[in-house]
Amino acid sequence: MIKRLFELMRLMVGVPDYDRFVAHQRAHHPDVPMISRAAFIAERQQARYGGKSQNRCC
Amino acid sequence: MLRSVMWGGVAVLGAGALGVIALHQGESINALWLLTAATCVYLIGYRFYAQFVAHRVLGVDGTRVTPAYRRDDGLDYVPTHGGVLFGHHFAAIAGAGPLIGPVLAAQMGYLPGMLWLLVGAVLGGCVQDMVVMFMSTRRSARSLGDMIRIELGTGVGVLAQVGILMIMLILLAVLGLVVVKALANSPWGTFTVLATIPIALLMGVYMRVLRPGRIGEGTMIGLILLLLSIVYGGDIAADAYWSDVFTLQPTTLAWALIIYGFAASVLPVWLLLAPRDYLSTFLKIGTVLLLAIGIVLTQPELKMPGLTKFIDGSGPVFAGALFPFLFITIACGAVSGFHALISSGTTPKMLASENHIAPIGYGAMLCESFVAMMALIAACALEPGLYFAMNSPAALIGTSAEQAASTISSWGFLVTPELLTQTARDVGESTILSRTGGAPTLAVAMAQVLSSFLGGQSMMAFWYHFAILFEALFILTTLDAGTRVGRFMIQDFLGQVSPALGNTRSWVGNLLATTLCVTGWGYFLYQGVADPLGGINSLWPLFGIANQMLAAIALVLVSVVLIKMKRERYVWVSLAPLTWLLICTLSAGWDKLFHDDVRIGFLSHAAKFKAALAQGDVLPPAGSLAQMQQIVINDYVNATLCATFMAIVVSVAILGLRAGLRALRVPSFTAQEEPA
Numbered sequence: 001m002i003k004r005l006f007e008l009m010r011l012m013v014g015v016p017d018y019d020r021f022v023a024h025q026r027a028h029h030p031d032v033p034m035i036s037r038a039a040f041i042a043e044r045q046q047a048r049y050g051g052k053s054q055n056r057c058c
Numbered sequence: 059m060l061r062s063v064m065w066g067g068v069a070v071l072g073a074g075a076l077g078v079i080a081l082h083q084g085e086s087i088n089a090l091w092l093l094t095a096a097t098c099v100y101l102i103g104y105r106f107y108a109q110f111v112a113h114r115v116l117g118v119d120g121t122r123v124t125p126a127y128r129r130d131d132g133l134d135y136v137p138t139h140g141g142v143l144f145g146h147h148f149a150a151i152a153g154a155g156p157l158i159g160p161v162l163a164a165q166m167g168y169l170p171g172m173l174w175l176l177v178g179a180v181l182g183g184c185v186q187d188m189v190v191m192f193m194s195t196r197r198s199a200r201s202l203g204d205m206i207r208i209e210l211g212t213g214v215g216v217l218a219q220v221g222i223l224m225i226m227l228i229l230l231a232v233l234g235l236v237v238v239k240a241l242a243n244s245p246w247g248t249f250t251v252l253a254t255i256p257i258a259l260l261m262g263v264y265m266r267v268l269r270p271g272r273i274g275e276g277t278m279i280g281l282i283l284l285l286l287s288i289v290y291g292g293d294i295a296a297d298a299y300w301s302d303v304f305t306l307q308p309t310t311l312a313w314a315l316i317i318y319g320f321a322a323s324v325l326p327v328w329l330l331l332a333p334r335d336y337l338s339t340f341l342k343i344g345t346v347l348l349l350a351i352g353i354v355l356t357q358p359e360l361k362m363p364g365l366t367k368f369i370d371g372s373g374p375v376f377a378g379a380l381f382p383f384l385f386i387t388i389a390c391g392a393v394s395g396f397h398a399l400i401s402s403g404t405t406p407k408m409l410a411s412e413n414h415i416a417p418i419g420y421g422a423m424l425c426e427s428f429v430a431m432m433a434l435i436a437a438c439a440l441e442p443g444l445y446f447a448m449n450s451p452a453a454l455i456g457t458s459a460e461q462a463a464s465t466i467s468s469w470g471f472l473v474t475p476e477l478l479t480q481t482a483r484d485v486g487e488s489t490i491l492s493r494t495g496g497a498p499t500l501a502v503a504m505a506q507v508l509s510s511f512l513g514g515q516s517m518m519a520f521w522y523h524f525a526i527l528f529e530a531l532f533i534l535t536t537l538d539a540g541t542r543v544g545r546f547m548i549q550d551f552l553g554q555v556s557p558a559l560g561n562t563r564s565w566v567g568n569l570l571a572t573t574l575c576v577t578g579w580g581y582f583l584y585q586g587v588a589d590p591l592g593g594i595n596s597l598w599p600l601f602g603i604a605n606q607m608l609a610a611i612a613l614v615l616v617s618v619v620l621i622k623m624k625r626e627r628y629v630w631v632s633l634a635p636l637t638w639l640l641i642c643t644l645s646a647g648w649d650k651l652f653h654d655d656v657r658i659g660f661l662s663h664a665a666k667f668k669a670a671l672a673q674g675d676v677l678p679p680a681g682s683l684a685q686m687q688q689i690v691i692n693d694y695v696n697a698t699l700c701a702t703f704m705a706i707v708v709s710v711a712i713l714g715l716r717a718g719l720r721a722l723r724v725p726s727f728t729a730q731e732e733p734a
Contacts, residue, residue: 006274008142012149012343013336014404015273016136024132038270042328044133049327049335051542054201054399056535058155058229058390058605 014048014055015041065105072098079169079364086359089435092172093353096431100424103180108420111185115620115628116192120413122734125199125406135199137410140417147405148422149339151187151397152346154233154532155390155605156426158496160434161503162598163387164445165375168438169364170384172431178385178392179427182635186609187397188419189616189632194402195409196731202402206615208730209622214713218611221706222399223547224699225604227575229396230319230540231582232601233533235593238311238583239495240526245304246295246486248311250523251530252304253287254334261333277336284337288523292486312587315537316580323541323572331538338531345504345528349432352507358439366442367470374450375494376595377657382646386602391430393639395608397423436503443473444481444490448499451592452492453679462491486519494592501525537579544575585692590679595657596696599650603643603700607707610639614714621721622729629718640711647704651697660700664693 007017018037025034035043048055075095079087112118126137138146163171194200200208203222207215241247257280265276294300306314322330371379376387390396401419409415437445446466447455455462459475466473482490485505490498505521513520546562548571553560559567586593613636620629653659656666670677671686680686721728 004139004142007139008145009340010273011138011142011146013273013332013339016133016138016408020136021132024130036271038266041271041273042266045328045332047134049331049539049542051539051546054403054543055150056539056543057151057153057396057400058233058394058536058601 015044065102068098068101072102079172083169083364086361087364088357088359089353089439090357092168092360092431092435096172096176096428099176099180100428103184104416104420104424107180108184108188108416111188111420111631112192112416115625115631116189116415117625118192118412118415119734120411122412124195124409124412125732126408126410129198129407134404135407138408140410140414143405143408143410143414144418144422146408147400147418148425149343150400150404151394151422151426152342152429153390153396153536154236154497154529155394155396156430157433157500157529158236158598159388159390159602160430161437161496161499162375162449162594163384164362164434164437165366165373165449166369166380166384167363167365168360168434170369170380171388171434174385174388175391175427175431175434178388178635179423182638183393183397183427183609184420184423185631185635186393186395186612186616187401187423188415190398190612191401191406191409191419192412192415193616193619194406195412195415198732199406200402202398202612202615205402205619206611209615209619210710210714210717214710217706217710217713219547219550221604221608221611221703221710223544223551224702225395225601225608226540226544226547227578228582228597228601228604228699230537230544230579231586232594232597233536234312234315234319234579234583235586235597236495236497237315237530237533238308238587239493239592239594240497240501240530241306241311242308243305243489244295244487244526245301246291246519246523247526247530248304248306249294249300250284250287250291250527251534253291254284254337254527254531254534255330257283257287258330258334258337261336262329265333266328273336276333277340280333280337281340284341284527288520288527291523292519295486308587309584312580312584315583316576318534319537319541319580320572320576322538323545323576324568331535331542334531335535335539338528338535341528342532345525346429346432348508349436349504350428352504352511353432353435356507356510358435358507360435360438361440362438362442362445371655371658374446374454376598377655378599378646378649382642382649383599385642386599386606386646388430389602389605391427391433393606393609393635394426395605395610395612397426398608398612433500436507437499440499440503440506441473441477443467443471444477444502445499446471447473447478448490448493448502449496450492451494451590451595453590455491457491459489459491484515484518485522487522492592494594496594497526497529501529541572541575541579544578545571548574581695585695589692591657596660599646600696600700600703603646603650603703606639606643607703610636610643610707611710613639614710618714618718618721619729621718622724622727624725624727626722640707643707644704647700650700660693660697664690664697667693 075091078091129135206218261276261280369380443466447462455465459478463473463475501522504525505518508521509518586597613632616632656663667690
């Protein structure tokens with residue numbers, strides 16, 4: 001429950017679950033070097049706010 | 059059996075609440091009746107209509123693999139828990155629009171606004187959001203623009219793209235205007251909003267350099283500093299020297315916003331935009347929850363009548379009769395075209411099952427409509443005289459409390475000058491007269507609701523500035539993010555002329571596109587600020603028309619795709635709201651262009667000033683012949699914009715009709731879905 005709440009709060013600002021990303025990379029792209037949590041968040045910030053996607057409303 | 063009894067109960071309760079409202083005309087009524095009626099209507103809409111559309115019309119298939127699984131990459135495409143995704147989607151669609159529109163619409167009484175919020179959401183807005191989300195999910199989570207291009211052709215795609223860019227610019231201008239109106243001559247508000255910039259910078263550095271990736275900690279620190287800035291803003295406003303420093307004129311604020319918009323949108327996103335968006339997102343959700351709890355606990359009486367005499371179009375807040383201007387004004391809380399962009403964006407990339415489309419697409423919009431209903435209730439719970447004092451331009455009610463009170467009392471809304479000055483003192487402002495734009499009204503209303511159960515009278519000023527800060531923070535973040543989005547759209551267009559300018563890594567192209575975007579919204583913002591009738595009067599209807607136009611475009615797409623899916627039997631589900639939106643936007647657009655009343659029609663207003671100009675007369679508000687000339691030019695620009703919106707929506711409707719008729723003759727399924 002608490003875990004879901006934190007997941008929700010992170011997703012509200014556009015940051016998906018890092019552990020899930022790590023699991024996905026391990027399973028599907030084991031040859032690609034893993035990025036740190038901080039780098040993951042930085043990448044997500046650029047994707048959300050860079051201007052290429054519309055994620056805000058009136 | 060038990061279920062039918064329960065739903066029967068909900069229906070009876072809703073009908074009963076609506077009946078009480080209908081019988082209470084002419085006397086005050088408790089907000090709880092509106093909340094009960096609304097909740098029952100929403101529940102029934104969700105249980106019956108949303109399920110009908112999802113299962114009968116669309117044929118959602120819970121076993122079908124969604125893009126989140128098909129393309130799972132742990133980043134954009136992530137199968138997400140339904141409840142979590144609902145929260146994400148609601149946070150993305152909730153904005154300032156549904157809070158402002160209903161406050162402005164309150165000048166006609168609570169009844170028209172309430173009814174349109176219910177009917178518009180249940181039959182129009184929620185359906186649009188849900189069906190667009192469904193269609194995007196079936197097309198690898200494509201955007202609205204892409205879907206229009208693929209299903210309706212490149213021509214319609216370009217038209218829609220132009221429309222989206224224009225609505226973006228007018229949205230940024232009108233939101234900027236709301237901030238200017240809220241902060242003008244308010245040292246407390248200006249200080250707290252300015253303080254958000256260093257706070258966000260500090261958070262940005264904290265989350266990037268000091269404790270990389272710790273966004274929870276950073277946000278907590280930011281929120282605490284934010285609350286402190288509201289508390290100490292009161293001392294700033296009380297200090298003779300500092301209150302002078304932070305007392306800014308509307309035009310100064312407009313320039314500050316324009317410069318800010320330019321500067322902020324070229325900074326790296328982690329430094330200012332991302333941290334401020336974190337603050338604004340949590341503040342927004344928190345405030346909405348707080349307001350809901352407040353209204354349920356305090357159960358205010360609505361003092362505004364059900365219907366006022368201003369349904370004839372003579373109202374001081376915005377000009378224009380109930381039809382079509384009420385529908386244009388409420389916009390977002392009932393039907394919002396912008397949601398079609400969000401519903402086709404990030405959310406479909408995270409849907410774990412098509413079965414989540416109804417609760418998330420339809421359900422989140424119901425919540426948005428509920429938020430709009432609370433804004434309407436809060437505004438109508440104010441003393442009507444106070445409401446009109448805050449929302450009427452100085453050109454109508456004058457600048458002293460005595461003048462304002464006597465003018466407004468002569469309209470039939472009795473109010474004393476003492477109430478006006480006392481309210482200003484309670485919320486820590488020098489005056490509350492002509493604080494147009496909706497945000498200050500909502501802030502006073504929220505302060506009354508919240509202080510009556512949290513902190514009492516002495517906390518009113520805190521809650522007022524808390525509400526102003528929440529709206530301003532949200533809007534500033536939108537200005538920044540919207541300018542970046544607008545820049546990309548402009549570069550997209552520039553790229554078709556010259557590939558070099560379209561290159562998003564080119565400094566020249568970047569700078570040019572940013573300048574064009576900021577100039578675009580800055581022009582309308584400045585014009586609105588200089589307008590003696592308050593600016594909201596001309597800009598908000600333009601925004602409403604643009605927003606409803608976008609909804610109409612989305613519904614054209616939905617209708618054509620339904621026919622291509624061979625579901626033409628059910629195409630009325632989207633054709634009915636589409637027809638209504640077309641009637642509203644086109645007749646509102648026509649009135650804004652050609653109405654004889656100079657407060658409504660841009661062209662008659664221009665003609666009046668042109669005639670005076672030819673005589674060499676200077677009409678107020680203009681102070682010189684040059685300003686007269688400027689007013690005429692502004693009118694023509696607004697008229698051109700309005701005509702363009704109408705031309706776009708008519709062309710899309712005609713091209714859509716053609717595509718629909720063609721699809722009708724084809725006996726097989728021709729929609730471009732990704733195969734299951």
